[in-house]
Amino acid sequence: MVTAPPLEEARDLHPRAARSLFRQGLTVPTTGWCAGYAQANLMIVPKDIAFDFLLFAQRNPKPCPILGVLDAGETSGPLLAGGDIRTDLPAYTVYERGKLVDTVTDLTPYWRDDLVTFILGCSFTFEAPLMEAGIRIPHIDQGTNVSMYRTSIRCETAGRISGPLVVSMRPIAADRVSDAVRITSRYPAVHGAPVHVGEPAMIGITDLARPDFGSPVNIPDGSIPVFWACGVTPQAAVMESAPDLAFGHGPGYMLITDAKDSDYLIP
Amino acid sequence: MVTAPPLEEARDLHPRAARSLFRQGLTVPTTGWCAGYAQANLMIVPKDIAFDFLLFAQRNPKPCPILGVLDAGETSGPLLAGGDIRTDLPAYTVYERGKLVDTVTDLTPYWRDDLVTFILGCSFTFEAPLMEAGIRIPHIDQGTNVSMYRTSIRCETAGRISGPLVVSMRPIAADRVSDAVRITSRYPAVHGAPVHVGEPAMIGITDLARPDFGSPVNIPDGSIPVFWACGVTPQAAVMESAPDLAFGHGPGYMLITDAKDSDYLIP
Structure with a gap:
């Protein structure tokens, strides 16, 4: 054991x-x-x-x-x-x-x-430099899993493989959103810059409190939901x-x- | 016609x-x-x-x-x-x-x-920002094709495909080598940062004046040969x-x- x-x-x-x-x-x-x-x-x-x-x-x-x-x-x-x-x-x-x-x-x-x-x-790889830059990551502060959502954005199909883009969401303090984009853009091999900032309904997410994968996260006042492409996307493609x-x-x-x-x- | x-x-x-x-x-x-x-x-x-x-x-x-x-x-x-x-x-x-x-x-x-x-x-894509930054590219100044060389560096094999790394060489003024690395590193989709700076013999190139592809280039005084991975590599892999x-x-x-x-x- x-x-x-x-x-x-x-x-x-x-x-x-x-x-x-x-x-x-x-x-x-x-x-x-x-x-x-x-x-x-x-x-x-x-x-x-x-x-x-x-x-x-x-x-x-x-x-x-x-x-x-x-x-x-x-x-x-x-x-x-x-x-x-x-x-x-x-x-x-x-x-x-x-x-x-x-x-x-x-x-x-x-x-x-x-x-x-x-x-x-x-995305674990880019969470460390975000935190080193003093950017708070609420799901880590709250000790829960990151919130992940299926979106209305379709991945590009390849042969027999197709599926929706899945995103992870981190609420970021409004005055640090620009820094979070800048820092994560430097890590293209681990999802890179966000795919969307601020308007979940525009990418087909109707309720942030009900993620499709992971756990719900409390969104601190003054924070903006920021969405990164997520490594669960391949499993969603397998399901489809x-x-x-x-x-x-x-x-x-x-x-x-x-x-x-x-x-x-x-x- | x-x-x-x-x-x-x-x-x-x-x-x-x-x-x-x-x-x-x-x-x-x-x-x-x-x-x-x-x-x-x-x-x-x-x-x-x-x-x-x-x-x-x-x-x-x-x-x-x-x-x-x-x-x-x-x-x-x-x-x-x-x-x-x-x-x-x-x-x-x-x-x-x-x-x-x-x-x-x-x-x-x-x-x-x-x-x-x-x-x-x-690499045509990164030559424009190099020149915009005031970095001279001798083969363009001299109106010739870039010099390309097979190296002693082996590419990683994949199934039935194997071959040597082919590089292009641009002599860069010694005081601009750092800038050339920094600028091209921002273009990972077009070969990115150099693979080698300054010592051709270390990567199996015995005579810069005799490239394997393209044309010889005069190396201006005070310049360092800088080597980028080259898109001729797939054709070298096909040959092998x-x-x-x-x-x-x-x-x-x-x-x-x-x-x-x-x-x-x-x-």
């Missing part, structure tokens, strides 16, 4: 040590773990739709920024040196024909040699496009990679 | 008008045409290796920055509205099993429904990997797209 380290210890772990704990069965959200290292979204699909999915990501780089791709059947790579993509996340989602049929901690029983793994950037089989990460239960957040800073 | 407009007129043409001239058979290099619009490298491969090629580009984004992909058989798209990718470049290269077998002005006779078109960023069939643009005879150079400025 593996027990979770206190968050102040988890914060200082090397990603290799964190992945080892998850491999041994620990199942906790990864927010706050391995400070300075990039966490990532996961999408695994059979080879026969891998081109369509890769093209979907290329055509929709804000929600689907690819950090790495493992070849068909490969279970490790430079983003997780010595690791195993089937066991090293704390939780995985399993989709069959677009339906979420299970959440598991080990993909080994499902593994096939034709599975292609996509590792996608995560219904490939025979697909696997994702459990939302909030991310892959902790060996890449540094700072590797993705431009310029 | 279509004659070339004087360069001062070509400079002010809309890309649609330029593509129309090329479609009618005009064959001239496109440098200096359609100021402010992004020019692009081309690579067309059969569907059966399109995933490998897309993955090669994803794994090597500095030499192979993808601006757009047309679906198998598609001959037009938003980057060339109303155009035809088979006729709208002034020149094309034809590769069979890795050998350059022909240079043509019209791909229509070769067209097949399984051909997938990749449109890749070109020898797929049955592939098409590129004639070097210097680019696709002129409807995208603005400024669309690719980050942040």
Whole structure:
């Protein structure tokens, strides 16, 4: 039985040590773990739709920024040196024909040699520089998950893969919105600049208090809702496009990679 | 018979008008045409290796920055509205099993429904802001093509596609090298920041005066050779990997797209 380290210890772990704990069965959200290292979204699909999915990501780089791709059947790579993509996340989602049929901690029983793994950037990377700049992030202050919404914006379709843009929302103090745009624009590999500022109804969000994924967040007075493209978009595309089989990460239960957040800073 | 407009007129043409001239058979290099619009490298491969090629580009984004992909058989798209990718470049290269077998002005006779078109960023886009910042670009001053070299740096392999990194070299005044890095780093979709500054032997270049592609350039006193990843890299990969069939643009005879150079400025 593996027990979770206190968050102040988890914060200082090397990603290799964190992945080892998850491999041994620990199942906790990864927010706050391995400070300075990039966490990532996961999408695994059979080879026969891998081109369509890769093209979907290329055509929709804000929600689907690819950090790495493992070849068909490969279970490790430079983003997780010595690791195993089937066991090293704390939780995985399993989709069959677009339906979420299970959440598991080990993909080994499902593994096939034709599975292609996509590792996608995560907004955790830009939250650190926002906070370093003194910008408050209410869901972190409030200890909840970020609010995520399906929008009325359609992603560009690629072959058999289509779906809506999913966004995450952070209320930002009105006098810091410009700084938040400027700072996150420097991280194009982890969703980059916001896709929308201030008018949720214009992108099909009718009630901020009822997110489609994650938790509701109290919006402090004087704050503006700011929307970033979200790494849940690929899972929404799987739900709509219904490939025979697909696997994702459990939302909030991310892959902790060996890449540094700072590797993705431009310029 | 279509004659070339004087360069001062070509400079002010809309890309649609330029593509129309090329479609009618005009064959001239496109440098200096359609100021402010992004020019692009081309690579067309059969569907059966399109995933490998897309993955090669994803794994090597500095030499192979993808601006757009047309679906198998598609001959037009938003980057060339109303155009035809088979006729709208002034020149094309034809590769069979890795050998350059022909240079043509019209791909229509070769067209097949399984051909997938990749449109890749070109460094012409960042040369304009370099010059606006007062940085001299010797090959432009000297009226020659840029010098390009195969390096000893290997691209990351993807499936059946492998090859060396090809770089372009611009001698930059030593007191402006820092500015040149800073400015080009803001254009990651068109090769971005340099891959190397100052020591050609370290990347396998033995003689700057003998480029592998393009023309030799006189290096002004007080200048440092600065190397950027180059869009000829995909053609070098085709030469090494020898797929049955592939098409590129004639070097210097680019696709002129409807995208603005400024669309690719980050942040």
